[in-house]
Amino acid sequence: MSDTASLKYERDDLFQVGAARVLFCGKSFIADHTGALYWPAEETMIFSDLCLDKGSYLAEDDAVLPPYDTLSVFEKVEDALSRYDPARVIALGESFGGPNVYRRGLSIHDIDWLIDLMDGRDWYWVSGEDDPGIPEKVGGTVCPNVSLASLRFRNEPVRAPITHEVAGGVHPVATFTQYDRVTRARCFVSNGMRMLLPSVGHYGPGTNVLDKTLDPLMGHEGLFVWVVSHGQAFPIAAGQLLGEDEVEDASLM
Template sequence: MTLEIEINNIAFILHNTGALYWPGKKMLLLSDVHLGKVSHFRKHGSAIPNNAMFQNFKKLDAVVKHFEPESICFLGDLFHSSLNKEWILFEQWVSNIRLPLLLIAGNHDIISPHKYEELNIAIHNEWILDGFLLTHHPETREGFFNLSGHVHPAVQLQGMGRQFLKLPCFFRNKNQMILPAFGEFTGTYVVEPQQEDIIYITTKEEVIRL
């Protein structure tokens, strides 16, 4: 379910949901949850079951229960679109979770910041913490290790014959790690790692370094 790694001599724990836990800060980092996406697509005629909107909240509850963090940082694209009925579910979740929440604004975060402020959620364009640069879009900046999202990285594995399997992954290079999308129904983008890059694939049961 988890895999412990080190980045710049600091311990992190990768979770198979795509979550990243920073034990030293007791902080949970999640990217691309895309709440509201199910309702958005249903509104435009997509045949998605109505109960699918609850899957993200179940995942959130499960990973919070597992790590018991003292704060949560969302690395962008927390809510997929404009306000819809999933915002009410989000308000309820925030009320129940009772943890400090911070959002690094992403390209899909178009809801007024005042709505987040009403829930005591801080919003920033980026956050620098102990030599780590937290952003939504991947960014290279000298002197910092970047933690980001946005890309929804995945790798395509080839089995015997012509079998292919596409799996989400944490994509890491010398100065950066891109988290997989945490949300359901988000889609993925197949990355092409170079020799020096590190890939941690996520399955329903575990995290595996390739």
């Protein structure tokens, strides 16, 4: 087998069942069913809003939530890392659930698990000033943003008309019609200039991609959406998208 044929096979093999090809600012990515975004050319995986141990943190406010969110997130992260084996990981947005995460949140087992996942990789925690701190034992590089091959990765989008930005912190969701049913799911969304990533964590608040609060960031015209639903990541046509005020009408059709 020639080197060219071998390289083609290896690249095609990355597009596993449940993944979708994403083209953004002239670069090729893979939207994974775990909610991760993989950049083959840079051997880089991007996660957004892991929200580790957020269920425990919210319980302090008397919110009754299942205590399995951290386990599920770790399983998704481990699954994505084992399949793509990136050299670099960029974690955007709210990676940890609250300011007490090290003192009374993540267990020693959880911290050891996270350290094992990070082992041998360049790991960047992209977070804002108001985000919980990263446990010192965990390691990695904490920074306000990462620049890589003309793209800028931020914990949340800049409120300005810019381009080549990949951001977390928004928790985008899409409500759409498919097979005469209305479905709501986490999603990747882009307007060709910036991309917002879905929350990998379970308790991130969802923002509809057609919500007016996103108009300054994305607009409504020319949106590209890839939803994460039923173990798959797949594109949705803009005409299938519904605003929250349209959901009730659609469900009555």
